[in-house]
Amino acid sequence: GAGVSQSPRYKVAKRGQDVALRCDPISGHVSLFWYQQALGQGPEFLTYFQNEAQLDKSGLPSDRFFAERPEGSVSTLKIQRTQQEDSAVYLCASSPYYNEQFFGPGTRLTVL
């Protein structure tokens, strides 16, 4: 079956631009997680949802980061006024209730 998909796969933004990153989880998966992965590091938690409820956003680095999952399926991570330190790979993972997390291919964001 289809796995987790993310779009775009690559995004180049000029400093100060807003970007929106999309995640399509595996159908029926209750939980959805966003992680940020810097080069040579493990994924770091940003935020997660259970259905449409955002249960934890403690990992979002600043108030420029915002995530939503309005209908409990597709999720969007928005970054306003991008800065160079936002350059990273943004990974989305989905999970059936109380089970392993399946990752998407990620969006590589480069801020110039």
Add this chain to the structure above:
Amino acid sequence: QQPVQSPQAVILREGEDAVINCSSSKALYSVHWYRQKHGEAPVFLMILLKGGEQKGHEKISASFNEKKQQSSLYLTASQLSYSGTYFCGTDIYSGNTPLVFGKGTRLSVIA
């Protein structure tokens, strides 16, 4: 608290064995193991739950010592396809919550 993985990197010849360790300073509910190849998504290998279980997946197995708050991943008779970076992700709650990942162990298998 980020778990500590060791070693940071290892080079193996095909057919050799390796052990990757993951240690936490906090009591763990579960440990998840992933392998990530360059430019690709992390791929789920296995999950170990509180209770000190051991699991196997072909020539890759893992153990979880709850008392020591430590998990080990065992790779036997390594193949070229095993190359990649291995991450452990830890969960201190009751499941299906965000994972805290280690910095990874880079494994290179050469012919």
